[in-house]
Amino acid sequence: MNDTLLKVVGLKKVFPVKASAFSTKTLALRAVDGVDLELKRGETLGVVGESGCGKTTVGRCLLRLYEPDAGRVYLDPEDDIVRQVTELDEEGAALAEELEELENQPTKTGADKQRLRSLGQTIAQKKHQADDLAKDSDLLTMDRHKLKDRRRRIQMVFQDPWASLNPHMVVKDLIGEGPKEYGTHVGRDLDRWVMELLEKVGLPPQAANRYPHEFSGGQRQRIGIARALALTPSLIVCDEPVSALDVSIQAQILNLLISLQDDFDLTFLFIAHDLSVVQYISDRVAVMYLGKVVETAVSSQLYANPRHPYTRSLLAAVPVADPDHPNDLKPPEGDVPSPVNPPSGCTFHPRCPHKIDICERVIPVLGKDQDGHVIACHNPPNG
Amino acid sequence: MSKLLEVKGLKTHFHMHGYTVRAVDGVDFELAEGETLGIVGESGCGKSQTSMSIMRLVPDPPGKIEAGEVLFRGTDLLNLSNPDMRRIRGNNISMIFQEPMTSLNPVYSVGYQISEVLMLHRDMTKADALKESARLLGLVGMSDPEERVNEYPFQLSGGLRQRAMIAMAMACEPDVMIADEPTTALDVTIQAQILRLMASLKERTGTSIMFITHDLAVIASFSDRVMVMYAGVVVEQASVREIFKKPLHPYTQGLLGSIPVLGEVKRNPDGSRRLLNAIPGSLPDHRNFPTGCRFAPRCTKVMARCWEAEPALVHIEEGHQVRCFLYSDEVQETPAYQEVKHAQSRMAKRRAELKNKQTSEVESSRE
Numbered sequence: 001m002n003d004t005l006l007k008v009v010g011l012k013k014v015f016p017v018k019a020s021a022f023s024t025k026t027l028a029l030r031a032v033d034g035v036d037l038e039l040k041r042g043e044t045l046g047v048v049g050e051s052g053c054g055k056t057t058v059g060r061c062l063l064r065l066y067e068p069d070a071g072r073v074y075l076d077p078e079d080d081i082v083r084q085v086t087e088l089d090e091e092g093a094a095l096a097e098e099l100e101e102l103e104n105q106p107t108k109t110g111a112d113k114q115r116l117r118s119l120g121q122t123i124a125q126k127k128h129q130a131d132d133l134a135k136d137s138d139l140l141t142m143d144r145h146k147l148k149d150r151r152r153r154i155q156m157v158f159q160d161p162w163a164s165l166n167p168h169m170v171v172k173d174l175i176g177e178g179p180k181e182y183g184t185h186v187g188r189d190l191d192r193w194v195m196e197l198l199e200k201v202g203l204p205p206q207a208a209n210r211y212p213h214e215f216s217g218g219q220r221q222r223i224g225i226a227r228a229l230a231l232t233p234s235l236i237v238c239d240e241p242v243s244a245l246d247v248s249i250q251a252q253i254l255n256l257l258i259s260l261q262d263d264f265d266l267t268f269l270f271i272a273h274d275l276s277v278v279q280y281i282s283d284r285v286a287v288m289y290l291g292k293v294v295e296t297a298v299s300s301q302l303y304a305n306p307r308h309p310y311t312r313s314l315l316a317a318v319p320v321a322d323p324d325h326p327n328d329l330k331p332p333e334g335d336v337p338s339p340v341n342p343p344s345g346c347t348f349h350p351r352c353p354h355k356i357d358i359c360e361r362v363i364p365v366l367g368k369d370q371d372g373h374v375i376a377c378h379n380p381p382n383g
Numbered sequence: 384m385s386k387l388l389e390v391k392g393l394k395t396h397f398h399m400h401g402y403t404v405r406a407v408d409g410v411d412f413e414l415a416e417g418e419t420l421g422i423v424g425e426s427g428c429g430k431s432q433t434s435m436s437i438m439r440l441v442p443d444p445p446g447k448i449e450a451g452e453v454l455f456r457g458t459d460l461l462n463l464s465n466p467d468m469r470r471i472r473g474n475n476i477s478m479i480f481q482e483p484m485t486s487l488n489p490v491y492s493v494g495y496q497i498s499e500v501l502m503l504h505r506d507m508t509k510a511d512a513l514k515e516s517a518r519l520l521g522l523v524g525m526s527d528p529e530e531r532v533n534e535y536p537f538q539l540s541g542g543l544r545q546r547a548m549i550a551m552a553m554a555c556e557p558d559v560m561i562a563d564e565p566t567t568a569l570d571v572t573i574q575a576q577i578l579r580l581m582a583s584l585k586e587r588t589g590t591s592i593m594f595i596t597h598d599l600a601v602i603a604s605f606s607d608r609v610m611v612m613y614a615g616v617v618v619e620q621a622s623v624r625e626i627f628k629k630p631l632h633p634y635t636q637g638l639l640g641s642i643p644v645l646g647e648v649k650r651n652p653d654g655s656r657r658l659l660n661a662i663p664g665s666l667p668d669h670r671n672f673p674t675g676c677r678f679a680p681r682c683t684k685v686m687a688r689c690w691e692a693e694p695a696l697v698h699i700e701e702g703h704q705v706r707c708f709l710y711s712d713e714v715q716e717t718p719a720y721q722e723v724k725h726a727q728s729r730m731a732k733r734r735a736e737l738k739n740k741q742t743s744e745v746e747s748s749r750e
Contacts, residue, residue: 050570216665246425247597251641251661258656273570276600280643280659303646317575319604321642323623329604331575335540 004077005234005267006039006062006154009086011071013057017340029340031057032068033291036366037269039235044261044268046282046299048275048314050336054291055271056159059237062269063154064139064147073139075150075235081133088130095123152182155228159240161220165212171198171223172208178230197226200263201256218249225256229264237269242277254281275318279303284372287311290339290347293366297373308375310348346378354381386454387591388414388437388476388559393451395429395436398444402670406432406446408615409715411696414559419585419592421606421623423599423638427669429615430595434561437593438478439468455559474504477552481564483544487536493520493547494532500554519550523580542573546580553584561593566601578605599642603627608702611635614667614677617696621703631705633682637662676708684709 013032019025032054039045047055061068072089074082099119102112131141139150155178158164165174175194179185185193195205201222212220221241228236238257242250258281260266272278278285278299285302287295287310295308306312313332332351337343343350349359356379364376395407407429414420424430435441437453439460453460460471480486488496497519498512507515513532520528523546536544545565552560562581566574578601585592594606602609602623609626611619611634619632630636640660651657664681667673673680679689689708693715696706706715 050572218665246666247599247638248425248641248662249665251659252663254643255658255661258658262656275571276643276645279645280647300646314572315645317572318645319575319578319598319600321600321603321627321639321644323603323627325603329575329579331572331579335542335573336570 002077002079003041004038005041005075006037006269007072007074007077007082008035008037008058008062009072009074009082010089011035011037011058011061011073012069013054013061013066014069027340030291030342031339032061033342035071035288035291035293037286037293037296039267039269041234042261042265042267043283044270044281046278046285047269047271047288048273048278048285049288050314051273052290052336052339053288054339055273055288056239058288059156059239059269059271062139062237063151063156065156068140071140072134074134074137075139075153077137081137085130085134085138088126088133092123092126092130095119095126099123152178152184152231153234154237155231155233155235156237156239157221157224157228157241160244161217161224162244164224165220167212170209170211171203174212174223175227175230178227182231184231193230194226197229200229200260201226202252216249217245218252221245221249221253222256225253225260229260232264233266235267235269237271239271240273241270243272243274250277257281275315287314290337290342292347292376294348294377295373295375296366298371301371301373305373307373307380308377309352309354309381311375312381313351313353346376354379385416386413387416387418387456389452389454390433390437391452391454393433393436393453394449395432395441395446396449397446399670404669405615405672406669407436408672410451410612410615410617412610412617412620414591414593416558417585417589417591418608419594419606421602421609422593422595422612423597423602423609424612425597425666427614427666428612430612431563433612434478434563434593434595437561438472438476440478470504473500473552473557474555475557476559476561477555477557479545479548479552479560479562479565481567483541483548483568484536486548487544489536492533492535493539494534497547497551497554500551504555515554516550519554520547523547523550523553523584524576525550541569542576545569545573545577549577549580549584553588553590556588557590559591559593561595563595564597565594567596567598574601581605599627599638611638614669614672616677616706617704618678618707619703619705620696621705625703631699631703631710632678632707633684633709634662634678637681637683676706 011032012034015029015031016026017029019027035058037045047058049055057066060066062073072085099116102116105112135141139147172194175197176190179190179193194208198205198207203219203222212223215223242253245253261268270278270281282299285297285299286293287308289310295311302311306315313330317329317331319329334351337347337350345361346359346364349355352359358378364378366374366376368374390410390412393407393410397404397406410433422430432441436448437460441448448461455475460468494513494516497516498509501507501512501515502509517528517532520531525531525543525546539547566577569577596602606623609621609623610617611632613634619635626635630639637660641662643659662681667677675691676689676694679685682689686708694706694708695713695715696704697711697713698704699710
């Protein structure tokens with residue numbers, strides 16, 4: 001076992017959307033467009049971005065609540081396998097590109113047609129090989145039984161505590177549903193476990209026999225957290241767990257999450273739009289823009305020394321709760337472009353103050369850099 | 384600076400089936416010419432209902448403004464006839480709502496909705512009003528306003544809708560603009576754009592702004608003076624610097640401790656994670672506020688007398704008011720409190736009578 005818990009490679013998710021209300025034509029909304037992430041054991045990785053940047057979709061794809069269109073999600077990855085699979089996938093992708101080029105040729109000779117057929121075969125072969133290699137650790141290719149077994153290791157806390165708890169079930173059953181399904185706790189043992197969880201999340205034991213509507217937003221979020229803990233997972237995906245809560249309750253939930261992380265040895269993927277909250281709770285932060293990760297860094301570094309122009313303008317737009325702070329907010333101009341029709345090249349270029357010619361043509365990739373601080377930018381501003 | 388708007392003892396209650404919600408329960412404040420007053424509080428603290436009461440937009444029934452005065456340049460808005468009040472709304476006092484999608488009419492074009500205000504208050508012709516609407520949309524930073532005028536709310540993004548709302552609110556250059564959580568539904572970058580826009584408009588027209596929000600950071604960057612509300616009452620009021628640098632009320636202190644600040648250290652010297660100073664407990668049930676100080680059940684500095692009587696909002700220093708027994712012994716003379724006082728004095732009297740009787744009986748038996 002190495003210290004990487006989860007590794008996401010080239011995750012893609014495309015949603016079909018109607019071109020207009022009465023149209024039969026569908027367009028492709030690229031919600032997540034090639035995301036790579038890595039989660040170390042016991043750390044909290046924050047994912048921030050504006051609405052529509054795909055951060056929630058990433059979280060849901062990890063649990064296969066949405067079925068991703070491409071990519072690999074390794075749980076407990078082995079470096080060897082990951083490397084081999086990635087190589088095969090890359091070869092396959094290169095061949096697929098060639099295939100597409102050939103297909104788009106207006107006139108095809110006999111040799112071309114033959115090449116097409118053999119290309120198709122090789123691609124399928126490579127994919128099969130890669131899937132075969134990955135099927136033990138990749139959540140997206142493994143079979144049903146294995147997936148069910150792995151699922152208990154990844155749990156989720158949802159954003160809206162009013163919509164994510166079944167109103168017909170009492171708290172005891174809500175929390176106990178997972179352990180019952182997996183048979184980890186039964187009978188009196190299950191009751192004891194539920195009580196212990198309630199205590200851990202700071203709810204009274206009497207809560208067990210009540211229905212969700214009897215609780216306030218903060219308490220419901222505690223129930224949601226207890227439910228996520230019930231199967232003692234390794235990873236919890238927290239999708240905006242505090243954005244629906246009041247300020248004073250938000251602080252309680254953040255404190256709870258931090259103390260539970262130590263108690264249960266948890267790794268968090270913390271998705272939120274509030275930069276100060278993400279900065280507070282995370283060890284590392286990934287900034288997303290239009291379905292892509294544009295910058296990843298240790299959270300203190302990201303704040304002290306943001307390097308991607310988008311991160312810079314995002315930070316410049318956050319007001320600070322201090323009247324002495326020079327709150328001259330410098331937000332980026334304009335709106336986030338539609339992910340249905342993203343700009344060519346670097347998707348941030350229409351709003352970027354550091355734009356150069358290449359930005360309009362070539363999509364930048366996440367570079368490798370010291371201290372795990374990486375950005376996807378052609379012309380990073382100095383500093 | 385002269386007083387533009389003065390609210391005295393405002394009480395807005397909602398009479399529901401079987402219980403009463405005292406949403407606003409005795410709120411006093413002033414708004415000076417050209418000032419930005421930030422009103423901060425959590426959900427259910429009455430900050431939105433205060434502004435709705437000023438505009439007289441409280442749904443009646445079940446809501447009812449029970450008591451108080453809202454003096455705008457000396458005239459009490461609560462006593463105005465409906466037609467007179469309509470002349471004030473949109474013209475002298477206008478409002479920006481939280482959700483631009485639900486507060487714009489989906490079946491009318493943006494331009495029509497803005498020009499409606501102008502036709503009503505400025506007696507403009509439709510053509511002129513539309514032209515003026517386009518100018519206003521340009522002013523709030525929309526690109527090609529001549530075309531946007533004919534677009535419908537669903538065609539605009541959230542930020543653009545909020546700009547349209549601001550254009551509508553600014554159409555008649557009002558004296559007071561009430562912004563009820565204008566940026567809560569927006570992304571940070573769009574929020575920053577809207578805040579900048581409001582600041583520049585304010586500079587140009589000198590409008591006073593009442594800025595209602597739950598976001599302390601926004602308050603810090605935008606207001607001159609801050610009013611903190613909790614459970615229907617004002618608990619502290621001071622200049623923005625005083626509130627952030629020298630908060631007096633335990634609730635204000637708790638709120639400031641609850642928010643993570645960008646760039647702050649997250650580890651204690653010994654390497655353990657630093658926790659936020661969260662306020663324990665949850666918000667009070669709006670049907671049944673605690674007697675005595677409303678913050679007492681969650682307060683870390685609670686004293687015996689906090690449970691008995693409600694403290695009054697008193698001036699501690701110039702421009703700094705706080706409602707807490709830590710700083711003053713003055714008691715809020717509420718009807719409930721007077722009743723309790725009355726009952727207590729009655730009981731004390733009765734007890735004294737009984738004692739007298741007993742002693743006299745004892746004495747008489749001795750004799």
